[in-house]
Every structure is written in C-alpha cells, then in structure tokens.
Amino acid sequence: MEMHSVGSHPNPPLPFPFEAVPSRTPSRSRTLRCNEYGMPRAVGRVGSGPPSLARSLRSATLDAPESFVIDTRESTGPGAINGLGVSHGKLTACALFRPVGIMILPPPPRTCQRVLLLVAALAAGLSHQAAAAAVLPRAAADPPPPLRFRDNGTFHLSVFSDLHFGEDQAGDGPAQDRNSVRVLGAVLDAERPDLVVLNGDLINGDSTYRHNSTHYVDQVVGPIVERQLTWASTYGNHDHQPNINGDDILKRERNFTGCRTQKMVHANSSGTTNYYLPVYAADCSNGSGDASASECAPELLLWFFDSRGGFYYQGGPQPNWVDGSVVSWFNATRANITRAHGGRVIPSLAFVHIPINATGALQSEEGVDSNYQPGINEEEVVEQGEGWCADGRQDGTCTYGGQDVPFMRALAATEGLVGLFYGHDHANSWCYKWDALLPGMTVRGNGINLCYGQHSGYGGYGDWARGGRQILVSLDKLRELSVDTHIRLETGDVVGAVTLNSTFNKDSYPASPDIKTYMSGASGEGYRVYTESTASPRHGTLDGQTVVTAAVYAGVSLLVGRLLHGTL
Numbered sequence: 001m002e003m004h005s006v007g008s009h010p011n012p013p014l015p016f017p018f019e020a021v022p023s024r025t026p027s028r029s030r031t032l033r034c035n036e037y038g039m040p041r042a043v044g045r046v047g048s049g050p051p052s053l054a055r056s057l058r059s060a061t062l063d064a065p066e067s068f069v070i071d072t073r074e075s076t077g078p079g080a081i082n083g084l085g086v087s088h089g090k091l092t093a094c095a096l097f098r099p100v101g102i103m104i105l106p107p108p109p110r111t112c113q114r115v116l117l118l119v120a121a122l123a124a125g126l127s128h129q130a131a132a133a134a135v136l137p138r139a140a141a142d143p144p145p146p147l148r149f150r151d152n153g154t155f156h157l158s159v160f161s162d163l164h165f166g167e168d169q170a171g172d173g174p175a176q177d178r179n180s181v182r183v184l185g186a187v188l189d190a191e192r193p194d195l196v197v198l199n200g201d202l203i204n205g206d207s208t209y210r211h212n213s214t215h216y217v218d219q220v221v222g223p224i225v226e227r228q229l230t231w232a233s234t235y236g237n238h239d240h241q242p243n244i245n246g247d248d249i250l251k252r253e254r255n256f257t258g259c260r261t262q263k264m265v266h267a268n269s270s271g272t273t274n275y276y277l278p279v280y281a282a283d284c285s286n287g288s289g290d291a292s293a294s295e296c297a298p299e300l301l302l303w304f305f306d307s308r309g310g311f312y313y314q315g316g317p318q319p320n321w322v323d324g325s326v327v328s329w330f331n332a333t334r335a336n337i338t339r340a341h342g343g344r345v346i347p348s349l350a351f352v353h354i355p356i357n358a359t360g361a362l363q364s365e366e367g368v369d370s371n372y373q374p375g376i377n378e379e380e381v382v383e384q385g386e387g388w389c390a391d392g393r394q395d396g397t398c399t400y401g402g403q404d405v406p407f408m409r410a411l412a413a414t415e416g417l418v419g420l421f422y423g424h425d426h427a428n429s430w431c432y433k434w435d436a437l438l439p440g441m442t443v444r445g446n447g448i449n450l451c452y453g454q455h456s457g458y459g460g461y462g463d464w465a466r467g468g469r470q471i472l473v474s475l476d477k478l479r480e481l482s483v484d485t486h487i488r489l490e491t492g493d494v495v496g497a498v499t500l501n502s503t504f505n506k507d508s509y510p511a512s513p514d515i516k517t518y519m520s521g522a523s524g525e526g527y528r529v530y531t532e533s534t535a536s537p538r539h540g541t542l543d544g545q546t547v548v549t550a551a552v553y554a555g556v557s558l559l560v561g562r563l564l565h566g567t568l
Contacts, residue, residue, distance in 0.1 A: 004436060005260075013406070022483065027238060030142035030416075048291070049366055051363075054410050057391030062232075063378060063500055074543070087225060098265050104565075108368045108395070117515070121384065136329050137542065142257065143259075143260075143289075144230050144257070144258055144259075144260060146278060146279075146280055146287040146288065146289055146354075147194065147195060147230075147260075147268060147277055147278070147279040147280065147302075148279065148280045148281065148282050148284065148287065149279060149280070149281055149282050149300075149473075149475060150282060151282045152474065153193075153271060153282070153474055153475040153476065154472065154474045154475075155192055155194050155300065155473040155474075156191065156192070156193040156194050156195075156281055156470065156471070156472055156473070157194065157195050157197055157349075157470070157471040157473070158187060158188060158191050158192075158193035158195075158196050158197070158198070158468050158469075158470055158488075159196075159197040159351070159421055159453045159468055159469040159470070159471065159501040160184065160196065160197070160198055160199065160201040160422070160426075160453070160456040160457075160468045161200060161201070161260055161353070161422070161423025161453035161454065161455065161456055161469075162200065162201045162236070162423045162426055162453075162455050162456060162457055162459075162460050163180050163184075163198070163201065163202050163203075163220060163456050163457035163459065163460075164176075164201055164203070164204040164458075164459025164460035165177050165202060165203050165204065165216040165219055165220055165237060165243075165457065165458045165459060166203050166204045166205070166207060166208040166212075166213070166216045166459070167204040167207050167459035167460070168207060169207065169208070172206075173459070175458075175519060176457070176459050176519065177216075177219060177458070179458040179466075179519055180456070180457040180459065180466070181219060181222065181223055182460045182483070182490070183456060183457070183458070183466045183467065183468075183490045184220075184223040184224070184362065184456070184468075185223040185226075185227075186490055186492070187467060187468045187488045188223060188224065188227055188229065188454075189227075189395025189490065189492070190488055191468075191470055191488055193229065193470070195229075195230060195231065195232060195260070195277075195285075195349055196224050196229055196230070196231035196232075197231065197232055197233070197234075197422050198220065198231055198232070198233040198234070198235075199233075199234050199236075199351050199352075199421065199422065199450075199453055200233075200234045200238075200239065200307070200352075200353025200354075200422075200423050200424065201237065201238040201239060201352060201423065201424070201457075201460065202216070202217070202220050202235070202239055202249065203216045203217070203220070203238065203239055203249065204236060204238050204243060204244060204375040204459050204460070205238050205239055205240065205241030205242075205244035205310065205568055206241045206242075206243075206310070206311075208241075208244060208424050209241055209243055210243045210244075212476040213243050213244035213248070214244065214249055214251070215252075217249060217252040217253055218252070221258075221259070223252065223551050224258060225256050225257065225258055228258070230258040230259070230260055231260060231261070232260040232261065232262075232277060232302070232351075233249075233250075233257060233273055233304075234273045234305065234307075234351050234352060234353050235249060235271065235272055235273050235306055235308075235353065236307065236310075236353035236354065236423070236424065237307075237308070237309030237310035237320060237353070237354065237424075238310060238460075239310070240271070240308055240309060240310035240311060240312070240313075240318055241310050241311050241313075242311050242312075242313065242314055242315070243312055243314075245272075245312075245313035246271055246273060246306065246312070247263070247272055248313075248521075249272070250262075250263060250272055250273070258412075258462050259549075260277060261273060261275075261304075262304075262438075263275065264329065264333075265323075265325055265326050265329045267323065267325035267326075269319075269323050270306070270323045270326050270329075271306030271307075271323060271326070272306050273304050273305070273306040273324075274304065274306050274322075274329065274330075275304050276291070276301055276302060276303045276327045276333065276455050277289075277301075277302040277304075278291040278294065278298035278300070278301055278302075278303065278369065279298055279299055279300040279301070279302065280294070280296050280299060281296065281299050281475070284296035284335050287366070291337045291340070291341075291346075292333075292337045292339075292340040293334045293340070293547060296347055297341040297344055297374065297473060298337075299346070299347070299478065300326055300346070300347055300348065300349070300473060300478065301337070301346050301347070301348040301349075302348070302349055302351070303330070303348060303349070303350040303351070304350075304351050305322045305330075305350065305407075305423075306322070306323075306351075306353075307320060307321060307322055307327070307352050307353045307354035307384055308320055308321070308322075308323065309321075309353075309354060315351055317394050319388065319403065320354055320384055320385065320386065320387070320388070321354070321384035321385045321388075321403040321404040321407065322352065322384065322404065322407040324406055326407075327362075327406045327407050327410050330410050331410055331413075333438035334363045334414060339564040344472030345416040346415065346416060347414045347416040347417075347418055347420065347478050348416055348417050348418045349417075349418055349419050349420075349421065349471065349473075349483075350411065350417060350419070350421070350483055351420075351421050351422070352420065352421075352422050353422060353423055353424055354382070354383065354384045354422060354424045355381055355382070355383050355384065355422045355424060355450070355452070356383060356384055356385045356404050356407065356408050356411070356422075356450070356494055357384065357385065357400065357404055357405075357408065357424065357441065358408060358419070358434045358438065358441065358443070358445060358450060359381045359383060359401070359422075359432070359450050360380070360381035360383045361438040361439065361440060361441055362432045362434060362438065362450065363377070363380070363381050363432075363439070364380075364381075365439050366432070366438070368430050368432065370511040370512070371509055371510070372505055372506070372507070372508060372509070373430040373431060373432050373489075374430065374495075374496045374498065374509045374510065374511050374512045375428065375429035375431065375452065375495075375496045375512050376427055376428055376429040376430070376464055376514065377427075377430055377513065378427035378428065378464075379425045379426070379428050380425060380443070381425060381428035382398065382425055382426070383404070384403065384404035385400050385401045385402055385403040385404050387398065387399070387400075388400075388401040388403060389401050390402055390403075402512040405442060405443060408443040409443050411446075412443055412444065412445060412448070413446070413450060414446075414448075416480075416481060416494065417446075417448050418448070418449060418481050418482070418483055418500060419431075419448060419449040419450070419451055419469070419471075419483065419500055420448055420449070420450050420451070421451045421452075421453060421469065422441060422450075422451070422452060422453070423452065423453045425452065425460055426455035426460055426462035426464070427455075427464065428452045428454060429452045429453065429454050429455075429464075429469075429487060429496060429512070430451075431450065431451035431452070431485070431496075431498060431500065431504070431507040432449070432450050432451075432498070433445075433447060433448075433449050433450075433500075433504045434446075434448050434449075435447045435505075443559050447502070449500040449504060451485065451500070452468065453468065453469040453487075454466065454467040454468055454487045454489070456468050458519060463516040463517060464514070464515070464516055464517075465489045465490055465491055465493075465516060465517045466489070466490045466517065467487050467488050467489035467490055468487070468488055469485060469486075469487050470485060470486050470487070470488055471483055471484075471485050472484040472485065472486075477501075480501065480502070481501075481502075482499060482500060482501035482502070483499075483500050484498075484499050485497070485498060485499075485500060486498070486499070487512075487514065491515065491517070492519065493513075495512040495513060496509075496512045497509065497514075497553070498501045527563035551562075
C-alpha cells in the first residue's frame with residue numbers, strides 16, 4: 001500500500017484512514033477532512049448528487065492529531081467495502097470503496113481527533129457503529145424547547161425498551177444492531193410521536209469496551225435525530241457495567257440535538273436518569289423546564305427514574321432499585337410543583353427500567369389474563385431488589401430485600417399518576433391496574449396502571465417480534481386520568497391495544513398474538529428476518545445501513561493487522 005505524505009508531521013501515520021478511489025466510473029466525488037473540531041469539512045466537490053456525504057459518515061474517535069483527506073467516489077467494483085450514500089434525506093448503501101492508500105496532511109489549528117471513514121470504524125472494531133449514522137454528534141447541543149400538546153389536544157409517546165446495542169461485537173452483534181435500527185425507524189415512521197422514550201438497556205455494557213461503549217449511543221439515537229424527533233432516556237442494569245456508566249452515556253446523548261435526558265439528583269448513589277419533563281398546552285407561550293417556576297401550569301408531568309443495577313463503573317455490583325435519595329427528591333419536587341400551581345393535581349406518567357415488586361405480586365397472586373391484561377406473559381417478573389438481602393448483602397442467600405418499598409409508597413401517594421412503564425423482562429408486555437393490597441406486600445396500590453413495554457432490540461434474549469409501546473394522551477381523557485396505549489410491532493401490526501382507565505382490569509380486549517421474528521445470516525440483498533407464522537423470509541429494509549459481509553470484514557481486519565505489524 002502506497003503512502004503519500006503532504007507537509008510534515010512528527011507523529012507516525014495511523015493505518016486506519018484510507019484514500020478511496022473508484023473501481024469503476026465515478027458518478028460523484030467528495031473530498032473530506034476533519035476540521036479543528038474533529039468534524040467533517042468538505043474541501044472539494046466534483047459532479048452533482050445528493051447532499052454532502054459528510055452527513056452520512058460516522059466519526060471514530062482516535063488518539064491521533066493528523067488530518068486526513070478522504071476522496072470518496074461511488075463505485076460498484078469487486079473487492080470494495082460498503083460505504084454510505086445519501087438520497088432524498090435517506091441513507092442508502094449505494095457507495096462502495098476500496099482502500100488504496102493513506103494521505104497525511106499538516107494538522108489543523110486544533111487537534112483533529114476524529115477520522116471520518118467507514119473503513120476507520122471497521123479497523124477499530126466499530127463497524128456497526130460506523131454504519132448507522134445520518135447525523136454526527138455535536139459538542140453541547142442546545143436543549144430543545146419545552147414539550148407541548150398538539151393543537152388538537154393530543155400528545156403521543158413511543159417507548160422503546162431493551163435495545164441492547166453492542167452485544168457480541170465479533171459475531172452477530174453488528175447485524176443485530178442494524179436490525180434494531182430498522183425496528184426503531186419502522187415504528188417511528190408508522191407512529192410519528194411527539195416524544196420518544198428510551199426506557200433502559202440502551203447498550204449491552206457487559207459486552208462492550210471502555211473505548212467504544214458510549215459510541216453506541218450514536219446508533220441508538222440516529223433514527224430519532226434523522227426524523228427530527230426528541231427523546232428522553234432512563235438507564236437500565238446493562239447501561240451500568242464495569243466498562244460503561246450512566247453519566248458518560250448522558251454526556252454522549254447530550255451531543256445530539258433533541259436530547260431531553262437529564263440528571264436532577266446528584267447523590268453518589270442515585271444513578272443518573274432521575275428527572276421530570278413538564279408538558280404544556282399548545283397555547284402556553286411561557287412554559288419552563290422548571291414546572292414550579294412556570295407561569296403556565298403543565299397539563300402533564302413525565303417522571304423518569306434510574307433503577308440502576310448491574311455494576312459500578314470499574315467496580316462491584318450496584319443495587320437494583322430506585323435509590324432513597326431519588327425518592328426524597330421525587331416527593332419534595334412533586335410537592336413543590338403542586339404548591340406552585342395552587343394545589344392543582346397534575347396528571348403524570350412515570351418511566352423506569354426494572355419493574356417494582358407489585359408487578360411480580362400481580363402476576364403470581366392475581367394472575368395475568370390474556371383478555372383482561374393482553375400481552376406476552378412468558379416470564380416470571382424480575383423486580384427491583386431481587387437477589388439482595390434486606391441488610392444490603394448480595395450473596396445468593398436472599399430472593400428479595402424490599403428496597404423498593406419507599407419508591408412504591410411514593411408512587412402510591414402520587415395523585416394523578418396514571419401509569420408506570422418499564423421493561424427489563426423481555427418476555428412480558430402486559431399492563432395491570434394495581435389497586436389493592438396484595439398478599440406479601442405492605443403497600444396498597446392506588447389504581448396506578450403498571451405496564452411493560454415491548455422488547456425493542458435484536459440484542460438481548462427472546463425472539464418475540466420487536467416493537468415499541470405507544471402511549472396516546474388526550475387532554476379530554478386525561479381529565480379522567482385515562483390514556484390509550486398499544487404496541488406497534490416491527491411487522492407493522494398493532495397489538496395489545498387497551499385504554500388505561502378506571503375500568504381497566506374489568507374490560508375485555510382481544511388477546512395479543514404470539515408473533516416471533518428470527519434473524520438469519522447475511523446475503524447479497526441484506527439480512528433476512530423470518531416470522532414464526534411464515535415459511536419464507538421477510539427482507540429487512542435496513543434503512544440507512546450498510547450490509548458488511550463477513551468476508552469483507554475479515555479482509556479489512558487482515559489488511560489492518562498487516563499494517564499494524566508493518567508487513568504490508
């Protein structure tokens with residue numbers, strides 16, 4: 001491989017960036033390089049075509065100050081490596097590149113630490129991250145304006161749980177992640193929500209590395225940012241692992257326009273995603289992110305809680321319940337908001353990753369009926385406090401320590417709380433009204449609806465069709481503390497549609513079908529997804545993704561290995 005040096009630089013060249021040339025006649029060309037902020041800068045253009053290819057390239061953070069020129073031209077020749085193109089605002093796998101050389105330019109005024117090329121990500125072991133993005137993260141994106149109902153008095157949330165990006169990076173993980181991105185895009189296109197909720201286990205942190213763990217955030221939020229939507233996250237036990245922590249995930253999320261995820265409780269033991277978001281009427285012109293200081297009273301409050309679990313960063317096991325410091329903050333903040341608006345009861349919804357103990361009691365003591373609580377019910381509830389002793393020990397001798405009792409008391413004491421939504425148990429997707437004192441419990445339910453989401457990602461266990469829970473709020477129904485909800489599957493089907501109102505648990509609904517989807521290997525046309533009810537494959541559309549075959553990946557890895565060892 002030939003190396004071209006332009007100017008001088010004291011640091012040795014890295015093998016990651018490649019000059020790309022066409023293997024056949026090019027139809028367009030871009031020359032890109034990092035600017036002083038580590039972002040793409042177009043420095044040349046030949047021909048015409050879609051918007052700048054810079055928007056379709058991911059950034060791989062590397063510890064190198066060089067600036068690299070990358071000439072990218074569309075080509076379709078053999079031995080090429082899949083790249084990304086842009087067509088009418090949608091990414092397409094239309095550009096193919098092959099590595100032919102490295103060009104080193106003098107460094108820009110500030111250190112350029114981001115090399116923008118799919119091959120760079122492949123060489124760094126980040127192929128599935130590099131293959132996904134339509135937008136690049138920015139440093140310190142501006143916060144979005146306060147949430148508001150639509151002019152017709154409705155507000156729509158799409159909830160995704162257990163995406164598990166970054167699993168099995170050397171195996172099926174990249175394909176799983178591409179399919180997870182496809183699921184996100186398909187559901188969002190069908191539903192067009194006002195807010196997306198990422199309800200825990202965004203990243204499979206127990207299988208990622210410290211140097212790339214938070215980079216998966218780019219892939220998770222890519223479909224949301226592409227569609228100019230906004231989102232709010234909670235973090236789950238797989239987001240808290242030895243090589244990843246909630247604060248770093250939040251920092252990465254905040255690089256993107258549209259992020260509403262916050263941290264309002266700063267105790268060392270509190271976790272990260274504990275906060276609330278007010279939702280105002282459409283005609284409220286002076287709403288504030290601080291509901292207690294806003295001149296307009298919110299019409300709806302959205303509460304987010306970090307149930308923690310997993311492991312401390314570079315440490316031992318972390319408790320798997322909402323911390324006491326968070327419960328105290330929740331009680332005080334709720335009281336302040338109520339007092340600020342003359343004692344008015346503001347309806348609310350709440351989100352957390354791990355279910356509370358009441359969920360397990362409802363399943364085991366009351367039983368889940370397929371018509372009164374439609375949804376998948378294939379797994380015993382794994383609840384907050386499970387596996388811990390009441391004295392804080394986790395030594396395998398206890399099944400449940402009761403540490404979520406303060407949180408349950410706070411929830412039960414919250415007037416106007418319509419529902420608590422969670423994930424964690426991939427094989428459950430039902431809702432249940434908690435309105436009684438259940439056997440073995442000390443907290444009586446106040447009528448709050450407890451709802452699972454739908455396992456949304458191809459990472460994690462379970463083959464039930466992926467999808468997302470939809471929550472449809474209208475001001476008219478909200479006055480009666482009622483909301484509609486259903487699950488939109490990747491297949492396009494709508495299942496489990498119910499109304500969470502005063503008669504839920506008594507109203508009969510159609511049972512949810514038991515649909516499963518399976519991912520096969522790669523082919524020239526893409527990754528195929530099979531449903532249990534069909535014998536023929538359903539082709540995944542893989543919006544905005546490239547299909548990188550194992551053979552190409554192996555070839556690039558071999559090439560990089562030789563470069564690293566100086567044998568090429």
